[in-house]
Amino acid sequence: DVETLGALHRLLKRDNCRVLTAATPNEAFELLALYRVQVVMCDQRIPAMSGAEFLAKVKEMYPHTMRIILSGPTGVQT
Numbered sequence: 001d002v003e004t005l006g007a008l009h010r011l012l013k014r015d016n017c018r019v020l021t022a023a024t025p026n027e028a029f030e031l032l033a034l035y036r037v038q039v040v041m042c043d044q045r046i047p048a049m050s051g052a053e054f055l056a057k058v059k060e061m062y063p064h065t066m067r068i069i070l071s072g073p074t075g076v077q078t
Contacts, residue, residue, distance in 0.1 A: 005021060009021070009043070017019075020035060020037070023047075023056050024046070024047050025046060025048055025057075026048075027049070028040070028054070030056075032058070032061070032062060032065075035061070036055065037065055038056050038063075038065065038066060039065065040066070040067050040068070041068045041069075042054055042055065042056065042068075042069060043069070043071065044069055044071040051069045051070075052069065055067040
């Protein structure tokens with residue numbers, strides 16, 4: 001969601017956080033390989049896999065990186 005991403009970006013920049021954004025999990029993994037990232041935040045609904053699957057892979061590769069998942073109303077199954 002572009003609006004939510006924009007709001008989070010503005011909020012975090014106020015605290016002098018460097019914010020990197022990716023549109024896909026592959027883009028995110030490229031950024032993780034290039035930069036020292038302290039916190040990864042993602043939505044539950046992302047392309048190619050669920051947010052939970054993505055964060056599980058992040059945990060395996062970068063165990064000291066804090067992981068946060070965002071979720072809106074997605075239904076009972078999720």
